[in-house]
Amino acid sequence: MAVYTDVAADELADFLKQYDLGELLSYKGIAEGVENTNFLLHTTKGSFILTLYEKRVAKNDLPFFLALMTHLAEHGVSCPLPVKARDGEPLHELQGRPAAIITFLEGIWPRKPNAVHCAGVGEGLARMHLAGADFAIKRANALSVAGWRPLFDAAADRADEVQPDLRAFLSAELDYLSGGVWPTDLPEGVIHADLFNDNVFFLGDKLSGIIDFTFACNDMLAYDVAICLNAWCFEPDHSFNVTKARAFLNAYGRLRKLSEAEEAALPLLARGAAIRFLLTRLVDWLNVPPGALVKPKDPLEYFRKLRFHQSVSSARDYGLMPSGLVA
Numbered sequence: 001m002a003v004y005t006d007v008a009a010d011e012l013a014d015f016l017k018q019y020d021l022g023e024l025l026s027y028k029g030i031a032e033g034v035e036n037t038n039f040l041l042h043t044t045k046g047s048f049i050l051t052l053y054e055k056r057v058a059k060n061d062l063p064f065f066l067a068l069m070t071h072l073a074e075h076g077v078s079c080p081l082p083v084k085a086r087d088g089e090p091l092h093e094l095q096g097r098p099a100a101i102i103t104f105l106e107g108i109w110p111r112k113p114n115a116v117h118c119a120g121v122g123e124g125l126a127r128m129h130l131a132g133a134d135f136a137i138k139r140a141n142a143l144s145v146a147g148w149r150p151l152f153d154a155a156a157d158r159a160d161e162v163q164p165d166l167r168a169f170l171s172a173e174l175d176y177l178s179g180g181v182w183p184t185d186l187p188e189g190v191i192h193a194d195l196f197n198d199n200v201f202f203l204g205d206k207l208s209g210i211i212d213f214t215f216a217c218n219d220m221l222a223y224d225v226a227i228c229l230n231a232w233c234f235e236p237d238h239s240f241n242v243t244k245a246r247a248f249l250n251a252y253g254r255l256r257k258l259s260e261a262e263e264a265a266l267p268l269l270a271r272g273a274a275i276r277f278l279l280t281r282l283v284d285w286l287n288v289p290p291g292a293l294v295k296p297k298d299p300l301e302y303f304r305k306l307r308f309h310q311s312v313s314s315a316r317d318y319g320l321m322p323s324g325l326v327a
């Protein structure tokens with residue numbers, strides 16, 4: 001999250017009159033995250049998160065995100081619940097932006113994830129995939145292969161300012177990934193699509209909740225696994241940690257076993273996941289809105305991860321054994 005759109009106290013108090021949330025006691029902008037504007041609200045009824053949806057979020061998609069959180073929470077996944085206003089609707093408008101209030105989740109996201117956290121995420125991701133199986137609304141992944149080229153086009157002219165020859169590197173990788181190799185027949189379902197460590201809360205070693213469903217969509221379940229391998233299983237120096245990967249994959253596999261085809265596709269899916277985040281970070285890095293309270297994330301972290309996945313020959317390099325998952 002971040003703060004792109006400021007909200008004055010009287011505007012917020014007026015907005016809250018639509019809800020049954022008591023009186024506003026205090027609120028503050030949350031500097032974490034990069035996509036939307038978020039405020040932490042304290043009212044006489046408790047703590048809540050107010051989100052103003054910004055640039056990358058299409059208004060038409062908001063009912064999907066809000067209904068998904070409700071569905072998952074009803075199916076045993078610990079995630080925020082959208083708060084309905086008195087008119088029964090969870091979605092309203094503030095400062096010209098679509099806005100929603102969700103419940104506050106206790107917990108802290110792990111700054112230095114260890115293998116126990118990775119196992120917790122594996123289990124949490126599998127639970128989410130299983131719980132999403134009967135979610136009726138569909139949303140295509142706008143940031144799958146077809147969505148990467150426009151991101152590249154938006155950043156290409158200035159990519160080499162970030163690193164020499166980055167433009168050529170990205171262009172070649174995109175040509176490869178969009179040249180017919182991307183899987184089309186793997187099991188699909190609802191994926192989180194952004195399950196990074198700042199979107200998973202823990203109390204001690206135990207996962208206490210999953211937040212931020214603004215990229216959730218229907219896509220290959222194994223692609224979500226690949227996103228998590230990228231987000232959770234590398235060290236701060238960008239080296240791959242196979243112990244964390246094994247902990248993550250084993251925990252996932254105990255609840256939802258990956259098929260042989262999914263396992264075989266992991267290196268490719270991990271390349272795709274890496275370039276997707278490299279590209280969105282690159283665009284954001286080159287386009288920080290003036291005055292915004294946001295810290296853009298390092299695109300080159302994902303360049304290094306992508307280079308690693310390019311060197312991977314099979315899912316064994318991620319800690320998977322040929323016969324499937326190790327207990």
Ligand SMILES: Nc1ncnc2c1ncn2[C@@H]1O[C@H](COP(=O)(O)OP(=O)(O)O)[C@@H](O)[C@H]1O
Nearest residue numbers: 001002032033034035036049080103104105212
């Ligand atoms: N339901 C929630 N409960 C508690 N804190 C939250 C909740 N939702 C968001 N936050 C806080 O806001 C930060 C950013 O949220 P996030 O959803 O990742 O933002 P964005 O909309 O930019 O993707 C989180 O790291 C967390 O500190």
Ligand SMILES: N[C@@H](CCOP(=O)(O)O)C(=O)O
Nearest residue numbers: 001033034035196212277297
């Ligand atoms: N996880 C993305 C950025 C968007 O997620 P947010 O939860 O931080 O808003 C990345 O790391 O590139």
